[in-house]
Structure formats: structure tokens, C-alpha cells
Amino acid sequence: MREGDTIDETSDPVPSAAGEADDPGCLRPGEARRLLARAPWRRLVVIGDIPVERSAEPLAGYGPWPWYDRVAAALREATAGLAYLNLLGRRQATAAQVRSAQLPAALAFRGDLALLCWGSGYVARETSDLRGPTAELTRTVAPLRDAGYDVALIGLGPAAVRPGPAGRREQGAEQQRRMGDRARAVAVRHGTLCVDLDPPTAESGQLPAWSGDRSRRTGRGHAVAAATVVRALAAALPAPTPGHRHGQLRPG
Template structure:
């Protein structure tokens, strides 16, 4: 991508008025976020992109379309999936959300000992609890950080395989449990170095802008489908 690219000219970011059109009349009033550093937001600065992490961006877009939205971000860096469930699920439920973003498993997948079944079990418990409480739930197939130039070449293949497995399994889990899934792993920009931070583990302000755009578009598609669905008697 050109070095002069900014959020206003980035073809993958939200266009003026797009979010308002997609989210107009949305029903959500209480938005909670559970997860690790991706949820907390550790976006590295990129010239031309505001330093606003993606969950905060989503909350801002929802609030613009529905003033009065309550927002709670419980995300904390370094947590594995079982730690997210143990330390955040009760607080998330106590918040009584009608929309929840659950994003974790990346810290598990960074390890060669990654256990997909164990992560699935934790994700299933959290998504099921949120759905049972009446919330719509968003899950995410994250950008494949193995494309980051900061990841040592010898580690890229194994990390990429695990990240893609995590993404695929999270997508299947979301479909099974009725969650809204945002698939970023095969995004057209996934191999662009500007998406990744210099630590080889996190994203940049550009990746957060793109992730927020894709999440808003997924929410908009859900709202459009709900409006088209036949109404009961």
C-alpha cells in the first residue's frame, strides 16, 4: 500500500456515512467486551490513523447511531482463554449486556502446546452464557499475525498454522452457537506489514481501523437480515 495511505483513503476502512447507514435503528443498549490484549486494545501508532482501538471504535459507532449506549471493556493483555472465562465472564454477565464481543485464544495459539479442544471449550462456555443471558455475541477470526515482519522466519509456518486453526474453529463454533462471526484471517490486507506492531504479537492502528470496519459491516448485515426475516403472528 502507498506510504501516504490514511484512514480517509484506505479502501478497507469505513467510508463517510457508511456506519450510520449500517447501524441505523440498531437495538443494542449495553455492549460488553471480553478477552485478551486484542480486546483491551494495544494498537501501535500508524501515521494517518487515529490511535483508537477497535472495541472503542465499535462502541463509538454504536453510540453515534444509538445515543446512550453503555459500554464495558473487560479485556486484559496476556490472558489465555481459560483465564478470560475465569476472570471476566461473571462481571460481563452482571453488566446485563445485549451485545457482547468475545475475542481470545491468540495467547494459546502463540504456544506450540496450543490445545484447540480446550480453547473451544472455554469459548463455548462464554458464548453460551452470553447467548443464554439474551445477548447477541460477536466472535472473531483474527488477522494472521505470522505475516508480521517481526515474527522470526523460523516460527512463521507453525504460528500461521495455529492461528488459522484457531480462526477456523472459532468460526465453526460461532455458527453452531448462533454468534456473529467476523472473519479477518483471509482479509485482502492480511499480508500487509502495516497491519502489525513491531512486537510481532499485536496489531497497528490500521489493523484496528480495518477490524472495526469489518465488525460494523457484520453487525449491519445482521440487522439487514433481521429486518428481512418474516415476522411472527
């Protein structure tokens, strides 16, 4: 493990703030336990190109916990004693750095569920050629699958692109959309799940999902993102059968 990595095997579930309990975009009390009752996972790892974020932009009625910690807490509601390793760095990583620095630690952890976040670190800044980032994504997903991990590709998508000079934000958003298409193709090829962390319903009137400068999510943004991941994981679980094993998430 590197400085900044966190491993958590004992933390209590993240509590729900008052506003979250009445927000349909967020997990309702008891929802995670119900949705994930059949979840087989016991060891969760989070890797990817986004920097670790220990608190959200404050928003009344919503807790400050980041979405990945919330997902771990939701899984722990269904599986007591879930082990959780967060390998996100303090700074944004490139696709190559995710593969070279985080992947070995994830494999050494010997987990069974990996959330692999991809965002601007997988989008080339100076060229529209996405073959390199796509290859790096494949080189990260394939070893995880070979090691027995169920994998969910967590796409930050166009909504995460920060404002910039005229035309640049639109260009960045288009690049994110194109990379999203490639990520979905990788997911189908390797039997993994693909989740858009920022669905169109994330913004809700006066309850923003992002800070004004879009540098970080609000408390609601993190709560909605966590609910999106948890619901996607639950929906991808196969129907219960006696022979179910890990590695059988239905791609989406």
C-alpha cells in the same frame, strides 16, 4: 469490575482522521450510522484474551484509537447513550481466565452485544490438541447466549502471529487457522457471528496494518479492524420484521 476494566456510557464518537476518510478499508464519514441504523443494541461488552491497547502504532493520517473503542463509537453514532464495558486485561489472558474472570462481569453487566476476542490465548502452546481451548470458548459463549447476548467471535487469526524462530511462526499460524475452524463451528452451534479481524485486504502497500515487529496494530490497522467488525455486524442483521428480538444475528 477489576482494575483496568473500563465502562463508558457518555464518550463522544471517535473522530475520523484525514487519511481514513479516503481509505476504502476504513469507515467512511456517515457509514456507521447508515449501516447500523437498525441495530438493536444498547449495551456493549468486549471480552477476550488480547491485552487492552490504548493507542496504536502512529501512522500519518490515521487516528490512534484502538479498534474496540472505534466499534463502540460507531454503534453510538446509531444509538445515542450506548453503554460500553471493556473487560480486556492489561496482559494477555488464557481461555480459562477469560471464562473465570471476565465472563461473570459480562453477565453482571446485563448487556445485549458481546465481542468475544480469541487469539493466541486460545491456542495451546505446547500441544496441537485444541479440545481444551474449544471447550473453554464454548463455556464462555453459551452463558452469554443464555443471558440474551448477541455474540460476535472476533478471531485474530494467523496475521496476528509474531515473527519467531524458523518454523515456529508457521506452526503458530497453522494453529490459529485450526482454532479458527473450531471457532466457526462454535459460532454455528450457538448462533453467533464469527469475524476475522485481519482480512487479507488489511495490508495495503505502504500503509501497513501492523508495526514492524507485529507487536501492535498501526492506526490504519485499528481503523480497518473496526470497519471489518462494524460491516460484519451490519451484514448479519436480519431483514426488518415486526417480531425481531436480540439473539437473531445470522451466523457468519
